[in-house]
Amino acid sequence: MVQTFLFSAGGLRCAMPLSDIQSVIQMAAMQPADSEKRGLSGTINLHGRIIPVYAMGTLLGMPGHPPQVSDMLLITCAGRETIALWIDGIRSVDELLLSAPGEDTLEGGGISIPGLDLTPAGVVLITDIASFLAHPPEKSALDALRALRRAEDYTLVHGGFGQDPATVQAILEERAAKMLPPEPGTGATEMTEVLRFQLAYRQYAIEMKFVREVILTGEITPVPGTPDFICGICAARGQIISLVDLRALLKIPEKGLTDLNRVIVITNGKITFGILADNISGAGSVSLDRVVPPGSADPPGSRRYLKGILDQDIFVLDAKKILEDPEIIIDDA
Missing domain, CATH: 2.40.50.180 (CheA-289, Domain 4)
Known part of the structure; x- marks a missing residue:
């Protein structure tokens, strides 16, 4: 059993060990990324730190979507680099039973993705985010992941797409402004x-x-x-x-x-x-x-x-x- 933080990404039930997570914040407006790395959506300025944002759903082979006010950013480390994982929503903190050594990690017989595990409950567990980012999954592995997607989860997390885009962007911009470091001479905010x-x-x-x-x-x-x-x-x-x-x-x-x-x-x-x-x-x-x-x-x-x-x-x-x-x-x- 491992203590994990459960969340949704692209209609998939996902999790990460609680000990690997620095913090979880609300989605905010992003600045364009300066590279075309897989899944990289942009960057945020988190209290003076420029942090790359990776869309977890895209990394898992799911269709992308514009940022929503209900989306969240999961702050973690990939090796020595601090990154943010863009997720669709928080589920809970819970203990998960891991797959036994030698078990197939994904449907399809013997398919595996470096850095990921599949629990007996069908939850995609991120065991090594750095390894996952460094090794793009095979198409067959992504197809196996898509087979795990539940329609009710996808509907739940994508139900807010009817919001006015201008209103959504204004809220995201306001959140991004609050994350900026204070102006010189105004005093640091603890x-x-x-x-x-x-x-x-x-x-x-x-x-x-x-x-x-x-x-x-x-x-x-x-x-x-x-x-x-x-x-x-x-x-x-x-x-x-x-x-x-x-x-x-x-x-x-x-x-x-x-x-x-x-x-x-x-x-x-x-x-x-x-x-x-x-x-x-x-x-x-x-x-x-x-x-x-x-x-x-x-x-x-x-x-x-x-x-x-x-x-x-x-x-x-x-x-x-x-x-x-x-x-x-x-x-x-």
């Missing part, structure tokens, strides 16, 4: 990487530097005598960790657990525990000047552990304060 998740119908974010991993909610063992915000303990990579229920800690309305619930394992190097989430919404870079202090309408329990509110509806948690709060630290021994 950026941070965050993981966004949903809990009880609200959107939350937590700084990625405190996130060790995201795992499925497994068996939870209750611990008698612990505070109500500690729902129990569980195993994560052989380590026993406490599980914090933010609904109780932040005094927010409860939402029942489902099989899709996740545990976000956070750590500061000394203290490690998990927080429960309903699902993962995405990840990306945010400007700290967009985070405003919580308002008086928010419950006192929420304000204590909040950095602030992002874009009026995303509650940014103060992971450092949560990890260092002696009232939360539980001795699992």
